[in-house]
Amino acid sequence: MNLFSTFRLALRALWRNKVRSMLTMLGIVFGIGAVIAMVAFGQGAQQSVKDVFQSLGTNVLSLSNNTQRTMGASGGAGGGASLTWDDLKALESGEVATIKWIAPVLETRSAQIVSETANWNTGVLGTTAVWFKIRSWDAAEGKVFDEDTGNSNAKVTVLGKTVATQLFASEHPIGQTVRINGQPYEVIGVLAAKGQGPRGDNDDTMLIPIKTYQQKLEKGLAKYIRGQLLISMHQDDQAEKTIAQVTALLRDRHKLDGDAEDDFRIRNPAEFAKAQQDSTERIATLLAIVAAVSLLVGGIGVMNIMLVSVIERTREIGIRMAVGAKPTDVMTQFLVESLVLAAVGGVLGLGLGYLAAYWGAGYFGWKMFFPAATAGIAFGVSGGVGVVFGLYPAIRASQLDPITALRYEV
Amino acid sequence: MATPLIEMRGIERTYVMGDNLVHALRGVDLKIEHGSSMAIMGTSGSGKSTLMNIMGCLDQPTRGVYTLNGKDVARLSRPQLADVRGRMIGFVFQSFNLLSRTSALENVEMPLMYQGVPGRERHKRAMAALARVGLEGREDHHTNQLSGGQQQRVAIARALVTEAPVIMADEPTGNLDSKTSHEVMAILQGLVAQGKTVILVTHEADIAAYASRVITLRDGLIIDDKQQTPIKAEVAA
Numbered sequence: 001m002n003l004f005s006t007f008r009l010a011l012r013a014l015w016r017n018k019v020r021s022m023l024t025m026l027g028i029v030f031g032i033g034a035v036i037a038m039v040a041f042g043q044g045a046q047q048s049v050k051d052v053f054q055s056l057g058t059n060v061l062s063l064s065n066n067t068q069r070t071m072g073a074s075g076g077a078g079g080g081a082s083l084t085w086d087d088l089k090a091l092e093s094g095e096v097a098t099i100k101w102i103a104p105v106l107e108t109r110s111a112q113i114v115s116e117t118a119n120w121n122t123g124v125l126g127t128t129a130v131w132f133k134i135r136s137w138d139a140a141e142g143k144v145f146d147e148d149t150g151n152s153n154a155k156v157t158v159l160g161k162t163v164a165t166q167l168f169a170s171e172h173p174i175g176q177t178v179r180i181n182g183q184p185y186e187v188i189g190v191l192a193a194k195g196q197g198p199r200g201d202n203d204d205t206m207l208i209p210i211k212t213y214q215q216k217l218e219k220g221l222a223k224y225i226r227g228q229l230l231i232s233m234h235q236d237d238q239a240e241k242t243i244a245q246v247t248a249l250l251r252d253r254h255k256l257d258g259d260a261e262d263d264f265r266i267r268n269p270a271e272f273a274k275a276q277q278d279s280t281e282r283i284a285t286l287l288a289i290v291a292a293v294s295l296l297v298g299g300i301g302v303m304n305i306m307l308v309s310v311i312e313r314t315r316e317i318g319i320r321m322a323v324g325a326k327p328t329d330v331m332t333q334f335l336v337e338s339l340v341l342a343a344v345g346g347v348l349g350l351g352l353g354y355l356a357a358y359w360g361a362g363y364f365g366w367k368m369f370f371p372a373a374t375a376g377i378a379f380g381v382s383g384g385v386g387v388v389f390g391l392y393p394a395i396r397a398s399q400l401d402p403i404t405a406l407r408y409e410v
Numbered sequence: 411m412a413t414p415l416i417e418m419r420g421i422e423r424t425y426v427m428g429d430n431l432v433h434a435l436r437g438v439d440l441k442i443e444h445g446s447s448m449a450i451m452g453t454s455g456s457g458k459s460t461l462m463n464i465m466g467c468l469d470q471p472t473r474g475v476y477t478l479n480g481k482d483v484a485r486l487s488r489p490q491l492a493d494v495r496g497r498m499i500g501f502v503f504q505s506f507n508l509l510s511r512t513s514a515l516e517n518v519e520m521p522l523m524y525q526g527v528p529g530r531e532r533h534k535r536a537m538a539a540l541a542r543v544g545l546e547g548r549e550d551h552h553t554n555q556l557s558g559g560q561q562q563r564v565a566i567a568r569a570l571v572t573e574a575p576v577i578m579a580d581e582p583t584g585n586l587d588s589k590t591s592h593e594v595m596a597i598l599q600g601l602v603a604q605g606k607t608v609i610l611v612t613h614e615a616d617i618a619a620y621a622s623r624v625i626t627l628r629d630g631l632i633i634d635d636k637q638q639t640p641i642k643a644e645v646a647a
Contacts, residue, residue, distance in 0.1 A: 005523050016511055319507045322468065323521035323568065324496020326489040402468050406507060 010336040017309075021341060024305040028345025028385065029352055031295030032378045036353025038291040039374040041360050042284020048366040049280050052196065053273030059100075059236045060134060063246065064228035066265045081224035082263040087253055088229060096245040098238040099231055103131035106213045106227035113206065114179045115167040122163050123205050124180060126213020126227075134232040142174040142189035145209060149188075153211035157185040161193040161203040178206075183216055239268050295378075298345070299385035306338050306393035317397050318405025331398035338390025339383060346382030350375055413480050415575060415607055416442040416465065421474035423460050423630075434460040435471070436630035442609070444575065447602045447640065449610040449618035452627035459580070461627065462611045466578045467495045479575065496524055500569025502598075504581035506561045508553040514540060514564045515549035521572045539567040543597055559590035566597055577601060580611045595620045596643035 014021040065081045091102050106126040113120050125131075129150035138144065144158050157178060164173045164187075177184045185208060194202035208216075218226065233242050243266050250264055310317070317330055354370055361368040423435040434457045442448055452458040463469035464476065467483055470491070476484040483494055500521075501507070508517050518536040527535070540549050543563040553561055562582060569577050579598060583591035599620060602608050610621055618624050619641045626634035 002526065005529070009523075012512075315507070316509055319509065320520065320524070321492060322466075322495065322501050322507070324492055324524040324572070326492040326524070328489065329492075329524055403463050406468075406503070 006332055006336050007340070009333055010340050013309075013333075013337055014340060020305060024302055025341055025345035025348065027298030027301035028295070028342050028382055029298075029349040031291070031298035031385075032346050032349025032382050033352030033356060034291035034294050035288065035378045035381075036350060036371065036375055037356035037360065038287035039284070039371045040353070040357030040369045041364075042280070042287055043369040043371060044357075044361055044364065044366040045280045046277055046284060047369070048364070049273070049276050053269060053276070059233045059238070060269060061231040061233070061239060061242060061246075062228050062267045062269065063231060064265050064267070065224075065226075066261070066263050081222075081226045082254060083225040083229065083250075084223050085225060086223075087250060088225065090249060090253060091229070091231070091246065095249060096242060098233050098235075098242045098245070100234045101130040101134050101232045103128050103134055103230045104210055104225055104227060105131065105230055106210065106218065106225075108217060111180055111217075113163065113167065115176065117171075118167050118169070120163055120166040122160070124213070124217065125205060125207045126210045126217065127207055127230075128210050131207070131230060134230050137191055137194065139189035140192040141172075142187070144189050144191070145207070150209050151211065152209050153215055154209055155183065155185045155212060155216075156188045156209065158189040158191060158207045159187055160191050160201075160205040162201055163204060163206050164190040180208075181216070185212075236270075239270065243268070295381065295385065299342075299389040302338050302341055302386060303389035303393060305341075306334060306390050307396070309337070310334060310393045310397040313397075314400060314405045314408040317400050318402050318408065321400070321402035322406060327398035330400075331394045334394035334397045335387065335390050338393070339386040342382045342386025342390075343379075346379045349382065350379060353378070413477075414441040415444045415479055416440065417475075417477045418465075419475045421461075421464060421471045421476060423457075423464060423469070424472045433630055435464070437474070438627075438630075438632055440625070440632065442607060445602065445605045445607060446623060447599070447608045447610070447621040448623040448625065449612055449621035450625055450627065451613060451615070451618050453613065456627040457630040458611050458627045460630075462578060462580055462609070465609065466499050466501060466576075467491050492524075496521055496572060496574075498574050498576055500566075500572060500574045500577045502562065502565050502569050502577060502579040502582045504584035506553075506558075506565050506585070508561055508564055508568075510554050511552055513550050513552055514545060514556065514567075517553060517564055518549075518567045518571050521568060525572065535571055536567070539571040540564070542570060543567045557590075558586050559593055562586060562590075562594050563597065566594070566601075570601070575605075575607055577606055577608045578611075579608065581613075582610065583612075583614075583617055591617070592643050599640070599643050 063083070065083055088102065088104055091099060104127060108124045110121055111124045113122055127150070129145040129147045132138065132144040139158065140161070142158075145156075149156060159167070159173060159178075167173070167178060168176060173187045173190055176187050178187060179185070191203065196202065214222070231242065231246070233239065246266060247262065251262065254263055256263065320330060353375070357370060358368060418438055418440040421435055421438040422433070425432040425434060438461060450458045450461060460469065464471050467478070470486075471484055474484065475482065478494065478498060481494075483491070486494065509520070515533070515536055518539050519532045522532040522535060537549060540546065543566050545560065545563055545567065548556065548560065553564060556564065566577075577598065582598070583594055586594060595617065598608050598610075608621070610617065612618055619638070620643060621638075622640045623635070623637050625632050
């Protein structure tokens with residue numbers, strides 16, 4: 001018996017029980033759909049996490065005060081700070097060769113900013129000119145700080161796109177004045193839009209020169225840096241070396257004994273990003289597993305229906321055997337039926353999964369991923385499901401005794 | 411012809427039913443020539459169904475020799491037996507045993523499918539077989555749209571289409587009224603005239619009267635074997 005006839009036979013048999021075939025298929029449709037959608041969601045989520053951290057720069061370290069230690073053990077003049085402006089000078093001196101740029105960052109999370117016509121609450125950053133280089137962030141309008149401005153106490157500011165929009169709407173912001181705590185600052189630049197970051201909207205920020213920040217927001221030039229230092233390295237793979245050298249230098253400068261805890265902390269955002277990515281990956285894997293279980297349930301549904309079908313069609317099997325069908329013919333017939341169920345279900349599931357992935361990408365605002373490899377695998381799996389779960393019923397059918405089968409009354 | 415179509419020697423068939431051994435056939439010897447017609451009679455439990463199952467290669471004897479058309483078929487595997495069945499034997503059952511919700515044509519084509527006959531030839535041969543039983547124009551009817559007599563004729567067409575030399579008819583008129591029974595018997599007698607060997611299993615004497623030979627079974631043994639002049643079925647005008 002040739003394969004073409006077998007397929008025609010299978011399609012006819014399935015068509016004869018349209019509703020049942022469709023319901024059985026649904027299990028596979030949702031199973032495959034879920035696998036595709038979940039893998040696509042997972043990839044989308046991972047990519048969005050990756051994008052967020054890419055926006056920070058991959059060869060950047062942040063150096064901050066170890067507030068836990070300093071608060072507990074030494075307390076003292078820095079108000080929880082241990083890093084000094086002299087530490088910064090030492091690090092800028094080139095002693096640690098892997099450091100390319102280093103920028104101090106003083107930060108207020110929330111300040112009221114007022115323009116002629118509007119006001120807005122945002123974070124204010126005091127920093128130097130190299131900060132823009134480290135973040136590889138340029139002005140869309142006007143200019144960012146040059147070296148002199150960055151180290152001065154000039155009352156100028158560079159606005160993030162969001163702040164500029166909120167304060168000036170459609171007006172041209174360059175040359176305008178904004179006020180922080182009643183002090184006027186001239187807007188010299190607006191940064192290019194960067195979008196969402198790990199701490200929310202990257203563009204909801206404004207920058208002022210480091211000295212200005214110290215004088216106007218910290219009220220006085222302190223010895224300690226109550227903020228952090230942003231370090232960029234020449235190469236991506238120098239993080240470990242840099243961390244070791246900076247640690248050695250600072251421990252020496254801070255006169256820390258052999259077993260004393262560091263009074264500063266160096267963070268590697270790339271590592272943090274990796275941890276984040278790992279956790280999204282775990283969630284994605286979990287989702288895929290749950291989806292795979294639903295596919296398994298769909299497969300069991302196919303097996304169930306095929307078993308029912310074998311029992312219902314016992315008489316038919318007997319007739320076919322009486323006129324010369326071999327056990328393998330009968331087995332093939334039922335196997336092809338479950339294969340067709342699973343394959344058609346698989347194709348519909350691909351469509352459903354694609355739609356779900358598309359919708360998900362729109363809803364969560366990340367890139368559309370259609371996992372082609374997964375789609376291929378899922379389709380293969382659905383065929384496999386058809387064969388594996390159709391095999392047992394098909395074998396049962398093929399082992400029927402023709403005499404018993406012919407006498408079988410439904 | 412030198413070798414008989416069917417030759418059985420010392421056929422026994424034993425079933426295990428629970429703890430009991432049931433001896434359905436206790437040693438049957440039988441020869442059937444090409445182109446003959448024979449009726450197997452007997453009460454229920456006499457072993458006539460078992461004998462037909464073995465003769466039709468649906469079942470195998472526990473002991474004994476069965477040669478079909480010169481070939482020993484008593485010890486074949488299931489697939490081999492299926493092959494012999496397909497080529498050598500056409501079945502006609504009391505309850506027709508057609509596939510429901512399937513056209514007459516497809517039912518008749520089915521045995522050819524398992525012999526790997528290509529679609530076009532299958533169609534041609536099935537149409538010819540349907541014509542031989544007087545069902546031209548009904549090929550697209552679903553079997554459940556046909557009368558009992560028509561259904562049995564579809565079954566006969568299905569038995570004919572493979573050109574199998576043996577037609578085994580198990581109570582072929584059991585579900586038919588007497589007029590239709592006569593029509594069916596007329597078709598079967600016509601087949602004998604064309605050289606087929608027709609074996610009837612029946613418990614009705616007036617059906618057995620259409621055959622040229624009648625054997626009677628009781629308790630798994632042939633107790634009577636007689637030749638007779640068959641009555642002629644009246645061909646419906």
